[in-house]
Amino acid sequence: MILKNSFYLFKSVIRQKDYLFWFLAFPIVLLVILVTIFSSTTDVERINLSLYLIKPEQGEFSNIIYDVFNNLSSGENKIFDLKVFNSISSKDNMLSDLKSEKVNGIVEIPKGFDAALLSNFAFKSFGLSFEPPTIKLYSLKHSTTSQTASLIVKNIFERFDLEFAKRMKDIKEYEVETEIVGTKETFSYVDFLYPGILILAIFFTGLLGIGSELAWYKEGKIYKRLHVTSLSPISFFSSFFLSRAYFIIIQIVVVSAICKFVYKSTINPFNPAFLFYMFLSTVTFCAMGFFISAVSKSANSAGIVGQILQFPMQFLGGIYFPVQGVPWFIKWIVLINPITYLCDGVRGSLGIMSSTYPKFLSVLVPLIYIVIFLYIALKKYMVSEFS
Amino acid sequence: MINHKFIVEVENLRKTYGNLVAVDGPCFKIKQGSIFTLLGPNGAGKTTTLEIIEGLRTPDSGKITIFGRTVDRIGKEEKEIIGVSLQETSFIPNLTVKETLSMFRSFYNRGKEVDDVLGFVSLKEKANTYVEKLSGGQKQRLALGLALINDPILMFLDEPTTGLDPQARRNVWELLLNLKKQGKTIVLTTHYMEEAEFLSDWVCIMDNGKIIREGTPEDLIKSIGGESIIEVEIEENQEFLNELQEMNLSLSYNPKKSKLVVKTDDVFSTIDTLLKSAQKYDLKITNEIIRQPNLEDVFLALTGKQLREEA
Numbered sequence: 001m002i003l004k005n006s007f008y009l010f011k012s013v014i015r016q017k018d019y020l021f022w023f024l025a026f027p028i029v030l031l032v033i034l035v036t037i038f039s040s041t042t043d044v045e046r047i048n049l050s051l052y053l054i055k056p057e058q059g060e061f062s063n064i065i066y067d068v069f070n071n072l073s074s075g076e077n078k079i080f081d082l083k084v085f086n087s088i089s090s091k092d093n094m095l096s097d098l099k100s101e102k103v104n105g106i107v108e109i110p111k112g113f114d115a116a117l118l119s120n121f122a123f124k125s126f127g128l129s130f131e132p133p134t135i136k137l138y139s140l141k142h143s144t145t146s147q148t149a150s151l152i153v154k155n156i157f158e159r160f161d162l163e164f165a166k167r168m169k170d171i172k173e174y175e176v177e178t179e180i181v182g183t184k185e186t187f188s189y190v191d192f193l194y195p196g197i198l199i200l201a202i203f204f205t206g207l208l209g210i211g212s213e214l215a216w217y218k219e220g221k222i223y224k225r226l227h228v229t230s231l232s233p234i235s236f237f238s239s240f241f242l243s244r245a246y247f248i249i250i251q252i253v254v255v256s257a258i259c260k261f262v263y264k265s266t267i268n269p270f271n272p273a274f275l276f277y278m279f280l281s282t283v284t285f286c287a288m289g290f291f292i293s294a295v296s297k298s299a300n301s302a303g304i305v306g307q308i309l310q311f312p313m314q315f316l317g318g319i320y321f322p323v324q325g326v327p328w329f330i331k332w333i334v335l336i337n338p339i340t341y342l343c344d345g346v347r348g349s350l351g352i353m354s355s356t357y358p359k360f361l362s363v364l365v366p367l368i369y370i371v372i373f374l375y376i377a378l379k380k381y382m383v384s385e386f387s
Numbered sequence: 388m389i390n391h392k393f394i395v396e397v398e399n400l401r402k403t404y405g406n407l408v409a410v411d412g413p414c415f416k417i418k419q420g421s422i423f424t425l426l427g428p429n430g431a432g433k434t435t436t437l438e439i440i441e442g443l444r445t446p447d448s449g450k451i452t453i454f455g456r457t458v459d460r461i462g463k464e465e466k467e468i469i470g471v472s473l474q475e476t477s478f479i480p481n482l483t484v485k486e487t488l489s490m491f492r493s494f495y496n497r498g499k500e501v502d503d504v505l506g507f508v509s510l511k512e513k514a515n516t517y518v519e520k521l522s523g524g525q526k527q528r529l530a531l532g533l534a535l536i537n538d539p540i541l542m543f544l545d546e547p548t549t550g551l552d553p554q555a556r557r558n559v560w561e562l563l564l565n566l567k568k569q570g571k572t573i574v575l576t577t578h579y580m581e582e583a584e585f586l587s588d589w590v591c592i593m594d595n596g597k598i599i600r601e602g603t604p605e606d607l608i609k610s611i612g613g614e615s616i617i618e619v620e621i622e623e624n625q626e627f628l629n630e631l632q633e634m635n636l637s638l639s640y641n642p643k644k645s646k647l648v649v650k651t652d653d654v655f656s657t658i659d660t661l662l663k664s665a666q667k668y669d670l671k672i673t674n675e676i677i678r679q680p681n682l683e684d685v686f687l688a689l690t691g692k693q694l695r696e697e698a
Contacts, residue, residue: 008490015517220476220477221473222477225533228441228443229471387445
């Protein structure tokens with residue numbers, strides 16, 4: 001009976017055009033707009049840096065350096081657009097290109113580099129020490145791209161694990177910002193937004209959909225009509241929430257399909273952590289809508305309560321952007337907002353960004369809300385509608 | 388099949404809301420297979436009484452015996468064989484008539500076929516229409532269909548024709564008479580005296596939470612005496628009314644509607660008296676009606692007010 005009624009209640013909701021717009025189409029529209037604004041395609045995060053390599057002579061070590069940069073400059077995931085010069089005669093032009101940002105970095109292997117390196121090795125074995133050969137790396141101050149290029153190059157040299165890389169001297173303009181490079185290499189706004197938009201869609205369905213609908217049932221005396229039948233309130237609410245769960249599954253499937261196939265999100269929607277947080281969000285916001293319907297006298301007042309709550313919760317829950325750094329006078333909204341913990345939990349579990357809060361809080365805070373909302377709502381319904 | 392002479396027995400039911408006494412100790416018995424009507428104006432306590440029996444409200448005190456069993460409140464077992472149509476009901480939106488009936492059918496262990504109910508309430512052609520597209524009369528018929536879906540023994544219908552046009556009201560009456568023919572016991576509330584008179588086997592007249600008189604419609608009408616009623620519209624004049632009362636005429640006057648109602652066994656002589664007195668006080672008589680007494684007159688005689696003051 002619960003299953004059968006859930007299908008009727010599902011039909012009732014799926015036939016409402018405005019419902020479909022606000023709770024299915026609108027989150028998708030929002031997703032498209034935000035992704036378009038903040039990252040037009042998935043390729044936008046790929047790094048393509050232009051680099052000049054000055055290699056005036058052939059030598060074993062010089063060739064190794066060349067091979068490494070050459071490999072990083074070919075294929076689908078190439079990092080550099082590499083141009084190799086065998087002479088330093090046009091060095092002034094190259095520096096001019098760097099200053100006018102036609103190129104993001106210049107690596108200069110000096111003449112006699114291989115010979116000097118070999119000599120150093122040889123003399124070192126006798127306990128003698130000579131001035132090491134120097135690879136010069138030119139970059140442009142105040143240019144993020146140029147600094148990123150120089151940092152990547154430096155990292156490459158470090159990975160050679162060769163003595164000459166350790167002896168490389170930086171030029172004055174050289175600056176290191178490891179965080180920028182790290183973020184640039186891995187961050188994707190689609191991956192960030194995808195779980196957030198799903199939580200938003202579920203939030204809308206629970207807070208605005210379920211809240212108003214159940215309040216309308218009260219206003220229209222539907223509960224009264226059901227109460228004189230042999231249907232139990234628990235059976236009815238089970239059918240109702242099951243029907244809304246079907247709708248939320250549709251939301252998840254549609255949004256996931258768009259994120260995966262259109263925006264090439266790297267998140268696996270079958271990841272157990274992802275599914276767990278979607279389930280937790282569903283229960284949290286259904287309970288919240290249930291609570292609002294229980295304490296509201298009419299669908300209209302439930303709608304108003306929902307609207308009042310949805311703005312601060314939506315924008316101060318970390319759906320669209322991180323909210324850890326908000327001013328103190330609104331920080332409390334962030335901290336009491338269940339969306340904050342759900343977004344933080346799912347993103348942390350999926351490795352999209354590091355969790356701000358301990359993992360247990362991401363589960364515990366929504367659970368506390370669920371228990372409070374369900375307890376009050378059930379008690380209120382039992383007294384007012386089914387006593 | 389349950390077989391009791393009285394399917395419902397109510398004793399000294401009482402329900403208060405703060406200082407307001409909504410139901411003030413009515414006692415009545417409902418015969419199986421009959422149409423039993425609670426008749427009274429708005430606020431008389433009909434709906435509250437009915438909702439207590441249906442299990443929607445808890446009485447402060449009193450005793451309810453239903454299907455031979457005294458109960459504090461009715462349970463699932465009783466609900467399986469009771470059909471209810473509430474005073475106002477909205478339906479779950481965006482479901483068709485057939486889907487709505489099918490959904491309600493699934494609430495019960497036993498019941499009628501959905502198509503049979505659709506046929507009975509003449510909604511077969513509207514089976515695939517969304518409930519919000521139905522007219523008032525069709526919605527009321529659907530509400531009746533929902534009350535019927537579990538093939539109940541006892542039906543509670545709270546003002547089933549309120550807000551309907553005369554033709555739609557007649558259609559509902561026909562349905563109720565058919566249900567009675569099928570052996571259903573119907574408990575009806577109404578403030579339409581003609582409805583109570585046309586349908587009821589037994590009428591309880593309620594006012595201020597109390598039953599002020601009960602009996603068959605015929606007996607109730609006979610109890611106020613008089614073979615005819617004369618209704619006229621005349622402007623208020625106390626001397627004129629005093630003079631008629633001194634002539635021992637049984638009358639009542641509604642100043643809001645300027646309506647004078649006179650009960651009489653001698654129509655011609657009463658009309659003659661009225662005309663002469665009106666002429667004496669220079670009053671104009673309009674909209675004269677001569678008719679048989681009805682339950683409205685019973686209520687008027689018992690309470691001094693009309694059933695539907697707004698009418």
